[in-house]
Amino acid sequence: MIIVLKHDATQEQIDHIIDRIKGLGLAVHVSEGKEKTIIGAIGDESVLAEQPLEILPGVEKVMPILKPYKLVSREFKADDTIIDIEGIKIGGREVQVIAGPCSIENLEILQETASMVKAAGARFLRGGAFKPRTSPYAFQGLRDEGLKYLLDTKKKVGLPVVTEVMDPRDLELICEYTDIIQIGTRNMQNFRLLTEVGKTRKPVLLKRGLSSTIKELLMSAEYIAAEGNDKIILCERGIRTFETATRSTLDISAVPVLKEETHLPVIVDPSHAAGRWDMVPPLAKAAIASGADGLLIEVHADPERALCDGVQSLKPEKFDELMKVLRKVAEAVGRTL
Ligand code: PEP
Ligand code: MN
Numbered sequence: 001m002i003i004v005l006k007h008d009a010t011q012e013q014i015d016h017i018i019d020r021i022k023g024l025g026l027a028v029h030v031s032e033g034k035e036k037t038i039i040g041a042i043g044d045e046s047v048l049a050e051q052p053l054e055i056l057p058g059v060e061k062v063m064p065i066l067k068p069y070k071l072v073s074r075e076f077k078a079d080d081t082i083i084d085i086e087g088i089k090i091g092g093r094e095v096q097v098i099a100g101p102c103s104i105e106n107l108e109i110l111q112e113t114a115s116m117v118k119a120a121g122a123r124f125l126r127g128g129a130f131k132p133r134t135s136p137y138a139f140q141g142l143r144d145e146g147l148k149y150l151l152d153t154k155k156k157v158g159l160p161v162v163t164e165v166m167d168p169r170d171l172e173l174i175c176e177y178t179d180i181i182q183i184g185t186r187n188m189q190n191f192r193l194l195t196e197v198g199k200t201r202k203p204v205l206l207k208r209g210l211s212s213t214i215k216e217l218l219m220s221a222e223y224i225a226a227e228g229n230d231k232i233i234l235c236e237r238g239i240r241t242f243e244t245a246t247r248s249t250l251d252i253s254a255v256p257v258l259k260e261e262t263h264l265p266v267i268v269d270p271s272h273a274a275g276r277w278d279m280v281p282p283l284a285k286a287a288i289a290s291g292a293d294g295l296l297i298e299v300h301a302d303p304e305r306a307l308c309d310g311v312q313s314l315k316p317e318k319f320d321e322l323m324k325v326l327r328k329v330a331e332a333v334g335r336t337l
Helices: 011-023 045-049 107-120 144-157 168-177 191-199 214-226 254-261 270-274 277-289 316-332
Strands: 002-005 027-032 037-042 059-063 083-085 088-090 096-100 124-126 161-164 180-183 204-207 232-236 266-268 294-298
Touching: 002 011, 011 027, 011 037, 088 096, 096 107, 096 316, 107 124, 107 144, 107 316, 124 144, 144 161, 144 168, 161 168, 168 180, 168 191, 180 191, 191 214, 204 214, 214 232, 214 254, 232 254, 254 266, 266 277, 270 277, 270 294, 277 294, 277 316, 294 316
Parallel strands: 096 124, 096 294, 124 161, 161 180, 180 204, 204 232, 232 266, 266 294
Antiparallel strands: 002 037, 002 059, 027 037, 083 088
C-alpha cells in the first residue's frame, strides 16, 4: 500500500503514521520524491482492511500498489533512482560504462587493462575474483588474491570497482574490496543471496537470469529492496532463446519496459549477450539508443590469452574506438557519456 502524505504533513504526524504501520506488523519504506513524500506499507496488507490509514492526520490518500513488485516499482517512486558511487552517478543523464576483464588473472594484466579503459572513458572497472563457470574444471577465479589485486588496481588507477559474489559466505569479504556487488545471471533467483546482499548498503548490480522474465528480474530486485538496500542497478545481459548465432539473445525491449516499470537504473551487458567481440559495438550502440543508463563491457589487454571469455572481450584499442562512437549515440538521445 502507498500512503501519500500531504505536502504540509509535520514530522510528528509522519512519525505517528510510521508507528501505526509498524504496529500492524508491516514494513515501512519512505520515499521522498521531488513533489511528494510517500510511505510504502509492505507485507500482509489484509490487516489494513480494519484499520483505515486515510483518517490519520497528514495523510492525503492511500492507494494499493497493483504490481507484484512494490518498492522497485514506478508506482512507489516516480522519480528515477540515481546511485552515487564516489561522485559518479548511475541513473542520471550521464551514461556510465563499466569495463574490464571477465576475470582477474594477474596484477599486470588487470592494471594494464584498467589504465586503458580509464583513458578511453570508462568510469568503473569490472573483474571477477569468484567466477561462475559451467565446468568445475575451468578456471574458477583467483578468489581472495584476486580481490586484493582489484583493490590495488583501484588505488593505482583510480576507478571504482565491480565484482561478483556467488555465495553469502564470501559477502563480507567481498564488501571490503568492492564498490558494487555483482549478482550474476545464474544467481538471480538465489533468494538467500539476494536477502543477504539486501542487508548490506553496497550498490548491487543485478543481472537478469538466463531464462528469467522481466517480472522475475524485478521480483528479485524486490528481495534486495525489501531488506532496505535500494541501490540496485538492473542489467539486461541476454536471455536464452532458440537462436544460436549469438551466445544469448539481447532483449533490447527489456530496456524500455524496465524504464517504464521501475525507477531503478538499467544497464546492458552486450559482451555476454553476444559472446563474440565483433557483435559488441552494434549491441552497445543499440543499448544506449534504447535508453540504457550504462554498459558493462568486457575488455582485455590480450584477449587471446584470457583465461575466461576472451572471444567476447574487446581489445583496448577497439574499446577506445567504440567509446568515441557511443558518445555520439548518447548525444543523439539527449544523454552524455
Ligand atoms: C560476468 O559478468 O562475467 C558474468 C559471468 O556474467 P553473467 O552472470 O551475465 O553470465
Ligand atoms: Mn565473462
